[in-house]
Amino acid sequence: MKRIRIVVPLTALALSACVTINIYFPAAAAEKAADKIIDEVWQTQQDKPAAKEAK
Amino acid sequence: MNAMIKLFVAVVALTVALNVFAAADLEVNTPGVSAIKQSMQARHAQLAAHYGSGAVGLTSDGLIALRDAGAVPLAQRQAVNALVAAENNDRNALYAEISNANGHPEWQAEIRSTFAQRWVQRAQPGWWVQSGGAWKQK
């Protein structure tokens, strides 16, 4: 039980530490967001399943 | 008991990791982004043929440009010019809107360059893309 009590503040610390990560540009997320928008604008999403079916 | 605590820590760590991932997601579902996206999607039906013919190419700064006007009949050249200008307006607005919607207007340049890379990488074979100032056909 005692150990768990230590873990909780540690988790809080870890959480607050993680928040600082957001200051940096989320490159992977941006790439994902870009791909999502590109799919919608170029409507490439519909093409993909069609291509799979063709195979 | 010890093993349970380890498991607990692992689960917490995993949740934290997931939280971070979720927090790092970019918000792209604002009405502003949707409006721009819809307008770009509608325009793409007209632009696609010009990407294919090489008249219009994708630039390295996340925009598009009239590359070879000669590939377009005279009567349509101004319309293509207007399409390119309208598309670039939308693209600039999109990059600004995404960075503003996420509360980080200073990310705009990075969002633009991320998009620039993705547009170029995902361009269809036969389309023209700019790399290092020169045009290349994919």
Next chain:
Amino acid sequence: MYKIARYLLGPAFILFGAMLPLALPEAGELSLRVVDTVAPDFTARGITLILPEDGSADLRIAELNMQQRSLRNVSIRCASFTLSTASAGCHGGNLAQLPGMILEFDYRFGTGSWQVSAQLHNVAAKQLATLLPTAMPLPTQGELSGTLRINGDASGVSALDADVQIADAGFSDASGLHAAEKLRGTIKLSAARKVALWTWQGNIAWQSGELFWQPLYLRGGHQVSASGSFDGALLKVEQAKVDLPEAGHVQFAALWDMKQSALAECTAHGSNLGLEKLFADYAKPFLEKGALADSSLYGHADVDWQYRDGATQSLHLTLRDAGIADMDRRFALLGVNSEIDWQADAARTANIAFAGGTLLGVPLGSGQWAVQMRGMEFSVAQGVLPVLDGQLELRDFKLHREEVAWYWQFAASLSRISMEQFSQAAGWPKMLGTLAGSIPKVSYDGHEINVDGVLLFNVFDGTVAATQLKLADPFGRAPRLSGNLNMRELDLDLLTRTFSFGNMQGRIDVDVNNLELQDWQPARFDARLSSSAGKYPRKISQKAVQNISALGGAGAAAAIQRSYMRFFENFGYDRIGWSCALRNSVCAMGGVDNGNGGAYAIVKGGGIPAITVMGYNRTVSWSELITRLKRVTQNNVQAVVK
């Protein structure tokens, strides 16, 4: 801009350089070596003149440079060459590079006067490309026929005449933004110089073909004739007449400052011009994307325009059955007749009469407005715009321009308009009642439209007050509207009939505060709907109960009191209440009161038979709620309880 004349003159000068007989005659042939000619505009090296005994001559230039152009092995053959102490002349000359062209030249040693002329017989325009500077659009196809004549003396060119027919010609610059195809027509130009002043006249008749000169795209059928003078700094067009196909004739006189590349002065006049073609072909391409660029003009106009000192001094417009309409016909004003006499520095009044129009599909009637004009300030003290069976009365309309932005403001009141007609015309669900209201002051400062005071309308037998309305970026990509809407004592009977929601009777107050629309989509608001205070009949039909339940989502609500509900068509209620706070596309809902625990009452029962409708979901995605509402009002949900 492009000094074509200078290039054509080049070969003519070369011959009159110092000649040094050098090579020995060979079989009666005389060969002369001419010294290299170097001038700022061109250099010619390795010049030889060969004179066989038959009276002909061969002029060969090993290397000819004209500005950025370089030609090698230029060869001119004269069928007949005459050389005397008085003159030198070449007749029937051929240039190997330009088959089809016959050159003649004549030089008088005594006076120093000379003449070069060329007869063109279907000369391929493409071959001229080698003679022209690369910066200009180069001919790619077609043929030229006609004559060119240039006269000069020791002081330079003194006269120039050209009469050229163009057949199926095309040209293009490297970017393709200045190009033409299948051009057919004639160009006539004659110019003469007296000391430093040139007088000129010309005529271009362009019969067919197409031209793209960014951003203009034009087809044949144009004709220009003009005359004027040029003193090296100012190009004066004394009299010009332009025929624009399907638009009419325009006469103008102008003064063009060559050094500053600017229009110094211009007067233009056009009678009965076709506005539709004139606007679409010559004005629209220059407009940025916007309301005007998506519009069409109609009708005819007489135009008198005076421009001086960098600004329009006066514009006299006579509009005859003119009109303007945007592409989607959301806005149109037609049958406009007016005599507008605008002066830059004097006050004038224009009476503008219009036959009718449309605004968002709603028909507008005829009217006549007196517009006061003082430079770039326009105002209308009072104007009436008939709308359906009522009218919009406009007061204190002011429009003025500061630097590049237009500012405007107005106040208005709307007299009783049948809501039934209005909603049908606007393509909305049929609404009952009348629309009336007052608009205290609306102003636009170039960025935002602001409504000062309370915008008040009477609808559904109640009132709608809009406050703090603000529309940012109204003509931009994503307009943002913010404000508060407060509706009082709306008649539920009229309202539910309009939206085929199942009949309800009673009165409700609706508040939508902190409303924010982005691109006309709700982005946030705090909405609250509740029964109005006071005494009035309160009834709710079985179908309405069903529909309200359906809004709460399938399942839970649908099962409420199913058992006894079917026995009654209508139920009594005490209060209706529902709230939604929209944030991040999620609506946080509440009922009559905050309720306890998860449940909240949307309809609180009262009377006999009473009914209470409870909501259990506290949050719902906005798009889901809209989908449900659409489903309900489209009558897809039938009362299947019976």
